Amino acid sequence: MNYIILDLEWNQALSNAELVRSPVVLYGEIIQIGAVKTDENFNFIDKIKINVRPKYYTKMNPFVQKITGITETDLTAGETFPKAAERFFGWCGEEYRFITWGFDDIDVFNDNLRLYGEEKVFGRDYINLQLIFNRQTNSEHLQCALSAAAEKLEIPIEVQVHDAANDAFLTYEVLKKLDMIKGITDYSEMSAAAAVPVAKDYIENADAANMIRDRRIADMKCPVCEGEVKIREWIFGNSKSCRNLIECKEHGVFLVKLKALRVSDNNYTVTRSVYTASEEDISSYEKKLRKRAQAAERRKKEKAVKNNDKDDNV
C-alpha cells in the first residue's frame, strides 16, 4: 500500500450570490492538485502537480490569489477537473491511503467529485497529519498552519507555500520528523475519539454570537454514538472563535471549538472541531467560566454603587 500526501488549492465564489449550491454547496473549486507518493514505510516514490481549470469560479478570488499567487491566466491553462481527477487517480495506483494537513482538503475534494457526479468519495479513512503533529509535539488543539508546524520542527522553508505541490512536499517533510509508526497506531484511537471537525458551513457575518445561534453549528450530538449530549455555556475567545464543553453520559466530555474563517467579503466558513477533552481542557474551561462570573458580579456591584450614589444626590 502507498501513502498519498495530498494538498489542494481551490478558488472561491466572489460573493454569496455566486456560490454554487447544487448538487453540493461548493465552498471551494479545485484549481491545483499537489501530491507526494510514498511506500508504506514513507519512502519517497514520486510527486505530482496538476493545474485545474475551474468551471464555476472562473474569476480569481482576490483573497485566494493573494495567498496562492495563482492568476486568472494560470486558471485557463489548466485541465478540466474530470480529466485532472482521472490522471491523478491513475497516478495514485490501486491501493493507497491519503494523508493531508488539516481536514479541509478531503472535504473539498469530495465536494468537487460530487459536483461532477462521481460516486467515489472518501470517508474518514484518511490521516490528518495535524492530529499526529499536535500530539507528538504537545501543540495546542489548534489548527496549526503547515508553515508554523514546519518552523516548529526547524524545517527550512525555501519555497512558495500555498502551492499545492510545495505544500504536499512540506507536509512530507513534517511527516518525516514525526514518529509515524506510533502516529498511525494512535491515530485510529484519536479519530475514534472524534478528533475531527463535524461541521463546516458557509455563513454570512460569522461573529461568534451569530455562529452559536446557527442551529447547523450549535446543535450537537455525541461524536462517538451520535446520542444526546449536555451542552454547557459558550466561551468567546474573540469575535471569530469560541469554545464549549459537551458531555455524553457514555463517552465523556468533549471540547468543542468553533472558528470562523473569512473567505470573501461577508462570507465565512465555520469549522467546528470536536476533541476528547483532556483534564487541562476542562480545568481551563472552568477557570474561564469562573472569571466570567466574577466579572459579571463585579459589574453588578459597580452598578449598584453608582445607583446608590445617585440616590444620595437626590
Ligand SMILES: [Zn+2]
Ligand atoms: Zn456517546
